[in-house]
Amino acid sequence: MAQFTMRVFRGDASGGGFKDYRVEPEEGMVVLDVIHRIQATQANDLACRWNCKAGKCGSCSAEVNGKPRLMCMTRMDLFQPGDTITVAPIRTFPLIRDLVTDVSYNYEKAKQVPPLRLKPPEPDGTYRMMQEDIDRIQEFHKCIECFLCQDVCHVIRDHEDKKRVFSGPRFFIKIASLDMHPLDTRDRSSFIQQDAGVGLCNITKCCTEVCPENIHITDNGIIPLKERMADSLDPIVWLLRKFRGPKSSQA
Amino acid sequence: MANQDYETHEHDVLVIGAGGAGLRAAIEAAAQGVSVGLVCKSLLGKAHTVMAEGGIAAALGNVWPEDNWQVHFRDTMRGGKMLNNWRMAQLHAQEAPDRVLELERWGALFDRTKDGRILQRDFGGHRYARLAHVGDRTGLEMIRTLQYHGIHQGIDVYMECKVERLLKDGDHVCGAFGYWRNTGKFVLFKAKAVVLATGGVGKAWKVTSNSWEYTGDGQSLALWAGADLIDMEFVQFHPTGMVWPPSVRGILVTEGVRGDGGTLKNTKGERFMFNYIPEFFKGETADNEAEADRWYADKKNNRRTPDLLPRDEVARAINAEIKGGRGTPHGGVFLDICTRRPADYIRKRLPSMYHQFKELAGVDITKEPMEVGPTCHYIMGGVRVDADTTAATVKGLFAAGEVAGGMHGSNRLGGNSLSDLLVFGRRAGLYAALYAKDFGGPLTVESSHVESLAREMLEPFTRTGGENPYAIQADLQETMQNLVGLIRTEHELREAMKRIESFRHRAARTHVDGGRTYNPGWHMALDLASLLTVAECCTLAALERRESRGGHTRDDHPYTDDSWGKINVVIRQRQGALALSREPLPEMPAELKALFQERK
Missing domain, CATH: 1.20.58.100 (Fumarate reductase/succinate dehydrogenase flavoprotein-like, C-terminal domain)
Incomplete structure (x- = not known):
């Protein structure tokens, strides 16, 4: 079988460029296997992040032929033998080295999200939640924090000046998951508008398209948040929502 | 800056490892009002816990009210062939329900029973359906919950930082030395107490479900610092890892597949586990297919399916089938759920298995059987600890989770790992903090040692x-x-x-x-x-x-x-x-x- 040519970005903050490596194909290989093969045999110092190799940890995000993907879930049989495949670091975050970027922006944004504030438990000391009331939030909890949605978000990618007041799609669904939590009592409306900047999202759905967990980030997370922000201007609507519980407030 | 220069941080308690045990330890130590540093080799939230699938074992009694800590304790000891540290197994069984309910209060959303309580699923070696779970991504839910709770507790997190050696002053631990992975620069942590929560050793084997991080760091750090290790011969080969294609060999297939009705078959189509019921488990294991199938719904009048014998038994049976020439061409056996449960049920209960086989092997598990075989998964042995306090045999050193030995004896039951992390992670954080508060002396680190x-x-x-x-x-x-x-x-x-x-x-x-x-x-x-x-x-x-x-x-x-x-x-x-x-x-x-x- 013909070899693949892997055109891998090598470099750091001071600069760099693409370097070609030739690799023998093997049945079922994914891009991450090829990167590991290169590391083990041709370039010991090739930097990449990975952990689970099964699409569960969200560490190995990269841009493969320009498309943001998890390397561990990108099979080489997507490509023709003999093809040249480019592998580059995700573009939005500052480069550390080779395929590794500085994603600390996301960890800072994570800290800003106001956490759960529980309502009092049932008389027996426990909490009850119905499955149908948590189905949607469980969808958001599937997030593996690969930050591909953050990578493709136009606001983060192209508007350095807005990053201070913008959390990005990963944290919109985080906020939504807290806000829709059946036991939560916290009002996050000013945070959502002023600090998380949900208004800056113009719903191009790029985030949803790249989500490896197929979470409906825009439709199920961001749009309901935007709608609630419109509602939250009305204090009576907000109070009703909190007292009736999230079910009655969902579209 | 000279090559061997280093930066210095000081904490009362330093936790090494930020999976379930490390995060839970750090949260507990912080709650005791001491200063806490948490070191992780990867980014926060990527530790091995994220890969745990099936669930957390805890005798909540939500599905089977007959369940209680004594039954869980007994199952755990028998699963470990009675070699477990009985006190650890007791504390674990007693405290696991509180730890699960605590996770729920911190935001975890487990799958629910019809009356709105935490649903529990069947797993190998457990008498009753006992595993609190979220589909087959329970570890993700657990680590995310701990991570997002933890970031609001005033813990200093050192990401992508690797500890190379523990430091001692006389007979007690006084810190740790390592490097930042992203810059390669050195870092010294001075600490009154150190909690090891570094996980396992599986990267020493070729076919493994473990990630690059599992290089035995904590076991080695403890050993080099003079601490005892126990039971290091006991390594768990999980019976069901993927076997094909070669690049995914070893990736875990959750025991939840069998817990939810899947069965193992050889190439002759036989449910071969009926041929491998050991004397020790005969009394509680069904010896015919009809009884085994009835057991899922009626545990009172039927004995458990041999597909859910403890992992060591199932792994040996699969190995024997393959050696006996009844294995698949790719060197595994079949794991069939498609002929036993409806497609919708499979997709709902096992979404990541569905996704994993579809994407990585081109197999639709709602239509075809999976091919599986044993994969190195877990080490039961590890740092010898005091059951109540998790203290190692060197002063100031504590250990919790996979890195610690004793809890699981010679074989761990599925689901008992996540509960172990929570129960003993909390205890490690608590007792490390108490030790640090009592620690009187100065923290003296010999700089010449660090420089060498x-x-x-x-x-x-x-x-x-x-x-x-x-x-x-x-x-x-x-x-x-x-x-x-x-x-x-x-x-x-x-x-x-x-x-x-x-x-x-x-x-x-x-x-x-x-x-x-x-x-x-x-x-x-x-x-x-x-x-x-x-x-x-x-x-x-x-x-x-x-x-x-x-x-x-x-x-x-x-x-x-x-x-x-x-x-x-x-x-x-x-x-x-x-x-x-x-x-x-x-x-x-x-x-x-x-x-x-x-x-x-």
Whole structure:
């Protein structure tokens, strides 16, 4: 079988460029296997992040032929033998080295999200939640924090000046998951508008398209948040929502 | 800045490892009002816990009110073939329900029963459906919950930071020394107490469900600091790892597949587990298909399906089927859920298995059987700890989670790992904080020692013509896979010892290219020290235990020997060499012993 040519970005903050490596194909290989093969045999110092190799940890995000993907879930049989495949670091975050970027922006944004504030438990000391009331939030909890949605978000990618007041799609669904939590009592409306900047999202759905967990980030997370922000201007609507519980407030 | 320069941070409690145990320890220590540092090798939230699938074992009694801590305790001890530290198993069974409910209060959303409580699923070796779960991504839910709770507790998190050595002042631990992976610069942590929560050793084997992080760091750090390790011969080979295609060999297939109705079959279509029911479990295991199938819905009148025997039994059975020529062409057996449960049910209960097989193997598990085989998954042995406080045998050192030994005896039941992390993670954080508060003396770190460590760590950059560290790791993995695997024998173990010795010589001559910034070749060169250390410990202990029990099967000593059932193999380092001893297991009190006589 013909070899693949892997055109891998090598470099750091001071600069760099693409370097070609030739690799023998093997049945079922994914891009991450090829990167590991290169590391083990041709370039010991090739930097990449990975952990689970099964699409569960969200560490190995990269841009493969320009498309943001998890390397561990990108099979080489997507490509023709003999093809040249480019592998580059995700573009939005500052480069550390080779395929590794500085994603600390996301960890800072994570800290800003106001956490759960529980309502009092049932008389027996426990909490009850119905499955149908948590189905949607469980969808958001599937997030593996690969930050591909953050990578493709136009606001983060192209508007350095807005990053201070913008959390990005990963944290919109985080906020939504807290806000829709059946036991939560916290009002996050000013945070959502002023600090998380949900208004800056113009719903191009790029985030949803790249989500490896197929979470409906825009439709199920961001749009309901935007709608609630419109509602939250009305204090009576907000109070009703909190007292009736999230079910009655969902579209 | 000179090459060996380092930055310094000081904490009351330093937690090394940020999976379930480390995060829970850090949260508890912070709650005690001490200053806490949390070091993780990867980014926060990527630790091995994220890969746990099936669930958290806790006798909540939500599905089967008959369940309680005594039943869970009994299952755990029997699963571990009675070699467990009874007190750890007791605390674990008693406290797991509170730890699960606490996770729920911190935001975890487990799947629900019809009346809105936490749903529980069946798993191997558990008498009742006991695992709190979220589909088959329970570990993700757990780590995310702890992570997002933890970031609001005033804990200093050091991400992508690797600890190379613990530091001691006289007889007590006083800190740790390591490097930042992204810059390659050195870092010194001064700490009154250190909690090890670094996980396991699976990267010493070729076919493994473990990630690059599992290089035996904590076991080695403890050993080098003078602490005891126990039970290092007991390595769990999970019965169901993926076997095809080659690039995914070893990736975990959750036991939840069998818990939710899947069965193992050979190429003749036989449900072969009925041929492998050991005497020890005969009383509680169904011996025919009809009873086994009824058991899922009616546990009172039927015995458990042999598909859900403890993992050591199932792994050996699969191995025997393959060796007997009844395996699939890719060297596995079939795991069938598609003919037993509706497609919608499978997709709802096992979404990541569905996704994983579809994407990585091109197999639709709602239409075709999976091909599976044993994969190195977990080490039952580890740092010897006090059951109540998690204190290791060196002052100021604590250990929780997979890195600690004793809790699971010779074989861990599925679902008991996540609960172990929470129960003993909390205890480690608590007792480390109390120790730190009582610690009177100054924290003295000898800088010349630290500087010589730093110089040693930089050596792979300056050697010329040395060895490729990846090649040494690959050779070690091949050796452990072939000679210290599921089935062991004395001459193979002795051969493994010889080879490990030769790998040590090679590891002292590694050479790496490039600079210190995020250089995985260098990281691998440094990780070899701990990988080789744990490989040697496992092999030595396996040679010592001349019987078969749980995760240690000797072809030349195929039976379980009662006299060995009262003994832990203990390894410690003295004057630079490993010393091995047989020490008596703690004696279980009479009231707990009675639990094993009540019923078969």
